[in-house]
Amino acid sequence: xxxxxxxETLKPTELKEIQLKRLKKTVNQATKVGFYKNLLSxxxxxxxxIKTLDDIRKIPFTKKQDLRNGYPFGFFxxxxxQIVRIHTTSGTTGKPTVVGYTRxxxxxxxxxxxxxxxxxxxxxxxxxxxxxNYGMFTGGLGFHxxxxxxxxxxxxxxxxNTKRQIEMIQDFSxxxxxxxxxxxxxxxxxxxxxxxxxxxxxxxxxxxEAWSESTRNTLEQRLGVTAYDSYGLSELFGPGVAFECPERxxxxxxxxxxxxxxxxxxxxxxxxxxxxxELVVTPLVKEAMPLLRYRTGDVxxxxxxxxxxxxxxxxxxxxxxxxxMLVIRGINVFPSQIExxxxxxxxxxxxxxxxxxxxxxxxxxxxxxEINRExxxxxxxxxxxxxxxxxxxxxxxxxxRTSVKLxxxxxxxxFEGKAKRVIDRREGL
Amino acid sequence: MDAKKYLIxxxxxxxxxxxxxxxxxxxxxxxxxxxxxxxxxxxxxxxGVVRALVDHPQKAHDKLQSLxxxxxxxxxxxxxxxxxxxxxxxxxxxxxxxxxxIEYSYAYSGKDGAILILRVDxxxxxxxKIQKSGATLIERSVFH
Numbered sequence: 001x002x003x004x005x006x007x008e009t010l011k012p013t014e015l016k017e018i019q020l021k022r023l024k025k026t027v028n029q030a031t032k033v034g035f036y037k038n039l040l041s042x043x044x045x046x047x048x049x050i051k052t053l054d055d056i057r058k059i060p061f062t063k064k065q066d067l068r069n070g071y072p073f074g075f076f077x078x079x080x081x082q083i084v085r086i087h088t089t090s091g092t093t094g095k096p097t098v099v100g101y102t103r104x105x106x107x108x109x110x111x112x113x114x115x116x117x118x119x120x121x122x123x124x125x126x127x128x129x130x131x132x133n134y135g136m137f138t139g140g141l142g143f144h145x146x147x148x149x150x151x152x153x154x155x156x157x158x159x160x161n162t163k164r165q166i167e168m169i170q171d172f173s174x175x176x177x178x179x180x181x182x183x184x185x186x187x188x189x190x191x192x193x194x195x196x197x198x199x200x201x202x203x204x205x206x207x208x209e210a211w212s213e214s215t216r217n218t219l220e221q222r223l224g225v226t227a228y229d230s231y232g233l234s235e236l237f238g239p240g241v242a243f244e245c246p247e248r249x250x251x252x253x254x255x256x257x258x259x260x261x262x263x264x265x266x267x268x269x270x271x272x273x274x275x276x277x278e279l280v281v282t283p284l285v286k287e288a289m290p291l292l293r294y295r296t297g298d299v300x301x302x303x304x305x306x307x308x309x310x311x312x313x314x315x316x317x318x319x320x321x322x323x324x325m326l327v328i329r330g331i332n333v334f335p336s337q338i339e340x341x342x343x344x345x346x347x348x349x350x351x352x353x354x355x356x357x358x359x360x361x362x363x364x365x366x367x368x369x370e371i372n373r374e375x376x377x378x379x380x381x382x383x384x385x386x387x388x389x390x391x392x393x394x395x396x397x398x399x400x401r402t403s404v405k406l407x408x409x410x411x412x413x414x415f416e417g418k419a420k421r422v423i424d425r426r427e428g429l
Numbered sequence: 430m431d432a433k434k435y436l437i438x439x440x441x442x443x444x445x446x447x448x449x450x451x452x453x454x455x456x457x458x459x460x461x462x463x464x465x466x467x468x469x470x471x472x473x474x475x476x477g478v479v480r481a482l483v484d485h486p487q488k489a490h491d492k493l494q495s496l497x498x499x500x501x502x503x504x505x506x507x508x509x510x511x512x513x514x515x516x517x518x519x520x521x522x523x524x525x526x527x528x529x530x531i532e533y534s535y536a537y538s539g540k541d542g543a544i545l546i547l548r549v550d551x552x553x554x555x556x557x558k559i560q561k562s563g564a565t566l567i568e569r570s571v572f573h
Contacts, residue, residue: 371443371499373499376443376499376500376501377501377503378439378441378478378500378501378502378503379441379478379503380471380473380477380478381532383443383473383476383478384473384474387473387474387476405445405475405476406443406445406475406476407445407476408443408444408445408497408498408499409497409499410497411445
């Protein structure tokens with residue numbers, strides 16, 4: 001199902017035309033921001049210099065720190081009287097980042113949410129319980145207004161009081177939920193303890209955290225939903241930037257509203273389609289807070305193949321942060337790639353540690369991984385074969401030779417919160 | 430012939446190749462009053478498998494597992510040898526003449542004589558051939 005079929009299935013030439021038109025408008029809008037005025041004049045760029053989409057590469061990137069430096073309203077391109085709402089992103093390091101919206105911005109944003117939800121078959125007949133923070137976090141009000149736009153029955157339940165949440169799902173015959181994957185897991189456990197059936201549920205929208213395919217399977221089994229991944233960030237309105245279609249093989253990013261580049265985080269140069277890198281986005285329909293080439297810090301790739309649903313090119317599910325990237329013998333490696341390989345080998349566990357050394361002027365990467373208790377046959381030869389298999393699969397995925405050490409189950413460190421799985425022992429870098 | 434009664438449960442323990450692992454295993458078995466009749470360590474690239482023949486395999490298994498060790502049972506057979514020069518040759522020749530391929534093997538010699546422990550691929554076939562040759566297999570009932 002489509003919310004805006006014409007826009008969602010634009011032909012490549014039509015799409016490029018719209019993107020270029022909107023890019024020019026956005027660059028123009030950005031010159032109303034002091035930061036961009038200086039940035040553009042410093043780079044010798046006038047709005048008129050943007051003649052093709054590729055010209056965007058003349059513009060320097062915008063980083064999260066730039067936005068922090070502009071706290072609170074330094075990036076607003078319109079007078080305050082036109083700003084109708086403000087959200088902030090959590091300031092884990094230093095001050096939060098403020099994002100502002102005009103009335104048109106809110107309309108564009110809720111329109112994107114409506115596209116996403118309609119894409120997975122949600123209609124005005126559905127009852128929607130929105131179990132995320134309704135305060136400064138963009139996920140609450142963002143989904144709320146998108147769902148209302150479709151005409152769904154919206155329950156703004158927000159977070160907390162899980163038993164009450166479960167009662168509401170039952171009493172109001174809720175069909176669709178939105179929350180973080182970790183809260184969904186908690187919800188399913190509490191429902192199980194209560195012996196509460198959640199039979200009316202059909203669709204689960206999960207976002208704001210990275211989550212794995214095995215979490216998807218667990219949530220689908222326990223909650224009886226089809227689970228969809230939702231991606232967004234406050235700087236780009238909030239949730240709704242990209243979303244899985246029923247194929248659930250990558251996320252459709254709305255190319256008419258977001259100009260996408262995937263770059264090598266070290267060189268800033270574009271990578272080829274199908275290669276992993278950092279997602280850089282220039283939003284094309286933002287009024288209050290235009291951004292140019294914003295570095296999201298999220299690692300993904302642009303998928304080469306078209307999708308059965310006929311919408312535009314997809315990005316892969318986010319697999320980590322560009323800050324975590326390692327360069328081993330000149331090859332870019334993301335720890336998430338290693339995790340992905342290990343998840344595909346049932347004979348080993350999901351915990352791992354990576355050690356990097358420089359031996360005889362060459363980078364050597366060693367991956368420690370636990371053997372899976374259930375798969376131990378007692379035979380040394382089976383272990384040796386497993387070790388070879390892990391080495392081969394890592395080499396296929398990373399195009400890099402690694403050493404693999406099989407360690408005892410439970411012997412690797414478990415992390416709560418941010419995991420530190422990489423120990424770089426190279427010196428003088 | 431009931432070949433099963435000659436299948437002996439060896440315990441095989443996965444171990445990283447670092448100091449103290451054997452001591453940890455041995456200490457646990459000692460605490461549990463499990464006697465080790467024979468053992469060997471097989472080493473590969475950075476890890477190994479400790480193989481042991483013990484008087485109470487199930488007790489040993491449960492204890493080590495409760496301590497977090499990764500442990501499995503492996504079926505082996507045990508052949509009696511003469512504890513004198515040429516004793517190993519007698520048995521090895523039988524195996525060779527019968528085309529029995531050994532995956533790995535270790536031995537012990539105690540007051541009741543010497544025992545050769547064997548892990549072979551075609552175990553039932555091997556048991557038949559060894560018996561036909563007149564050599565003596567140890568029954569699993571010797572171990573609890």
